Amino acid sequence: MTSNPDEPSFKDSALYVLMFVAITWGFQLVPSAWFEGFTAQTMSQLFCALGLSSGHGVESxxxxxxxxxxxxxxYVTIVRECTGIHVWGLLLALVLPVRGGSWIRKAVSLVYGAILIFVLNVSRIFVTVYLTAYDVPPFTWFFANPTVETYHYHVSFVYGVIGVAILILTISRWFLPELGDTLISLPTGFKALFDRNKS
Structure with a gap:
């Protein structure tokens, strides 16, 4: 039985996973304080532009x-997770190790992805803070006197799942088809190892 030369080997799949883990872990070391302040400033300016009373700053x-x-x-404290910087790390870890695809297309994918992540994150924070400050049906039918935590986890989960799906699908379709191909074929490389052990 011969293997398809287009299918990834165990080595290919293992290398991709190892690089993914290394890049994701390494990105956790990137300082985020400057971006936390930038996120707070951006959100405050957005609220003010809409005629709402908002402020921002740094305390302790x-x-x-x-x-x-x-x-x-x-009053919301903007921490590292609020900036979406961990999703940027995930994006880098998904795109950079992809076999094939020019570095120009990878760079374009990263720029597009960074912009999309920023827009989604800004809208996520807006929805969470606005729903906390104002009683908006039908949410007020379920939550009386909500806090930021009331909406934070639900909104973040929905944005996280849908946002990452949109990110991967659009990059794979418009800029880097190799990303989708790599993710779809990733289990094949590990399957080859199990098949080899069986024979």
Missing amino acids: GKAYLTLLGGVRDV
């Missing part, structure tokens, strides 16, 4: 965002 080394004048005032 931590960036914060406020939204005032609603049903309840909201």
Whole structure:
């Protein structure tokens, strides 16, 4: 039985996974304080542009965002996870190890992905903070006197799942088809190892 030369070997799949883990882990070491402040500033400017009362700043080394004048005032500390920087690390780890595909297309994919992640993250924070500050049906039918945590985990989960799916699908379709091919064929390389052990 001969293997398809287009199918990834165990070595190919293992190398991709190892590089993915290394890049993801390495990205955790990237400082994020500057981006936390930038995220708070961006959100505050967006709220103010919409005619809402918002402020931002840094207190005890931590960036914060406020939204005032609603049903309840909201004060949010912007931490590393709020910036979406970990998703940027995930994007790098998915794209850089891909076999095939020019570095130009990989670079374009990363730029597009970074912009998409930023837009999605800004809208995620906006939805979470706005729903906390203002009573918006039908959410108020289920949550009385909500806090940021009331919406944070639900909204973040939905954005996380849908956002990553959109990210991978659009990059694979528009810029780097090799990404989708790599992810789809990844289990094949590990299957080859098990098949070899059986024979």
